[in-house]
Amino acid sequence: METYYDPQDLDKFETIGREAPGLAKKFFDYYGAVFAAGELSEREKALIALAVAHTIQCPYCIDAYTRACLEKGSNPAEMTEALHVATAIRGGASLVHGVQMRNIADKLSM
Amino acid sequence: MTAATRGRPAASTNKKNPANPPSFQSTLADRGLTLVRNTTDTLQINVGLKCNQACRHCHLSAGPQRAENMDRRTAEAVVAYARRAGFQTIDITGGAPELNPNAEFLVAELSELAPRLMFRSNLSALNSRKRSRLLDLLVSRRAVIVASFPSLNPGQADAQRGSGIFSTSIDALTRLNALGYGRQGSGLELNLVSNPVGAFLPPAQSEAEARFRRVLKGRWGIVFNRYYSFANVPLGRFRNWLKHTENFQRYMQKLVSAFNSCALDGVMCRSLVSVAWDGYLFDCDFNLACGLPMSGRKVHVSDLDGPPAAGAPIATADHCYTCTAGSGFT
Structure with missing residues (x-):
């Protein structure tokens, strides 16, 4: 291998x-x-799958759902926007935990 | 993952050697199928390979440098054949048929000979000011316009058809709508044809049609009658592109895997005869592209009295998998 x-x-x-x-x-x-x-249409589901594939960073899924999205009639602009949705949620999930950081910091701070 | 990989393979798709998919004929034979003519009610006329565009998916490798173009004598022979044989539909294609000097003659004569006359256009050739007279003729003869429009995405459309073609196509569709094409009750039918922009199969037609209708109307106020999505045929410039990009083998496997015996009933070669720019006959425009004559022998349009007989054999090759993939190519 x-x-x-x-x-x-x-x-x-x-x-x-x-x-x-x-x-x-x-x-x-x-x-x-x-x-x-x-x-949801097959096209919409393939776009969701493409975004999730990038979130879990599965090469097989990225390959399969890039092809599936094109075959279902999506174009690269739509596919790129789908990735940004995943990216925003992923980044937002980190950032929103900043509230916890603040809560703890506030509690410990004068 | 399974969505893209779980197609049922055609009969002889061999896992032993996936690089060599079974021939189309052997797939038919394995399933006890034959491909013969039904009633031939459509005459397709390919007036030549000259085109103002050089699209990357073109199975004919048409383009500005191509000199093959139907001359007046052949055009007259085609009209005489159409009169002798009697067809329900006559379909004028190319290249860009607008660039043939006999285009107006053909539209004027053939519109008298069949209930339905179709004129295929890449939109950019038709929208030129030089074609105003031809456009007026198409309107007055109520010819159906079948327009190539591959994608709602400008980048994709231009990548397939040439820089700036998307915006030219939008202008042309707007002009056709202004003339009444695509508008309910006008009697002027405007149909769109979309081919995938790459080495993949087209989307389901009904879903794509609904999206094209919604987006074209919403963004540009454009309306049309019908939408057709067709797979690209691995011949000509598209075949070269597939090979150059190392997509050929996988694309062929995809076509073979998507073989659908039910689609065989409706393939266009069963009801259509295609005449080339030089007057010779083919079972379809794809066989024309690769020089595979009708029923395997070279026959000129002036030598035929009527439509090809029902039951006549149809010449096939591996590009025929394109028309039997999924829901088919009619």
Whole structure:
């Protein structure tokens, strides 16, 4: 193994069911149902997945959902905006904890 | 991850050697399918490869430097054939058909010979002041305009079709709307065609149509009748681009994996005959692009009395996977 992440491995995802086919089937059935059009369109769901993929920094997911977003009709400007939503939440989550920092600092300070 | 990877492979897609997908013919044979003509009711006329644009997805490698263009004698032979054979739909394409000196002759003559005349346009060629007379003729003959409009994103559109084409296309659509095209009750039909801007398949048509309708109306006040999203065919300039960017193998695998036998019933080659700029006949514009003649033998339009017979075989090659991918290409 030369690298931990090989793009070819993405195509082997389904083989993950080899040792636990029942659980894999439940997972893939659920996965398929989640991404089917519902109250949200398949395009909107792919954009959410792309943003989450960057948040969890999964190379497989970034590869798969970049392709999926393009195939569902999203363009790079929309995809970039989706990433900024994830980035804003991620950065905001750090920043909002500053309130805790202030609470503690205020309590300890004169 | 699964959304992009869990397509059911075509019959012979071999995991042993994914670099060599099965031939289109062997996929049909494995499934007991054959591809033959139904009733041929559409005549498509490719008037030449000359175009003012050099789009990166073009299966014909059309462009400003191409000299292949239908001459008057061939145009007259095509009109005579249309009169002899009788078609429901006649579809004029190119290149940019606006650049053919016989475009007005063809529109004027052919509009008398079929209930529906379609004229394919890249928009930029039609919007030129030089084409005002042709545009007036299209309006007066109630020709359907089928306009290429790949993306709502200017960067994507220009990357595929050339710098500044997005804004030119918006201007052209606005002008067509002003003439009545795309407006309810005008009798002037304006349809948009979108091809993906890259090595990926198109979105579901109904969802994309709704979005194009909403965005074009909301941002520019543009209306249209129908929207079609078609996959890019791995021929010509697009094939070269796929190979140059090392996307070819994966794109072909994607087409093969998306093979849908139900789409075979509606593929256009079953009901269409395509005539090239030099008058020779093909089963479709893609076979024309790669020089694969109708039913495998070279026949000139002046040598044919009527439409090709129902049941006649259709010449195929691996680019045919494009038309059977997903919901198909009609």
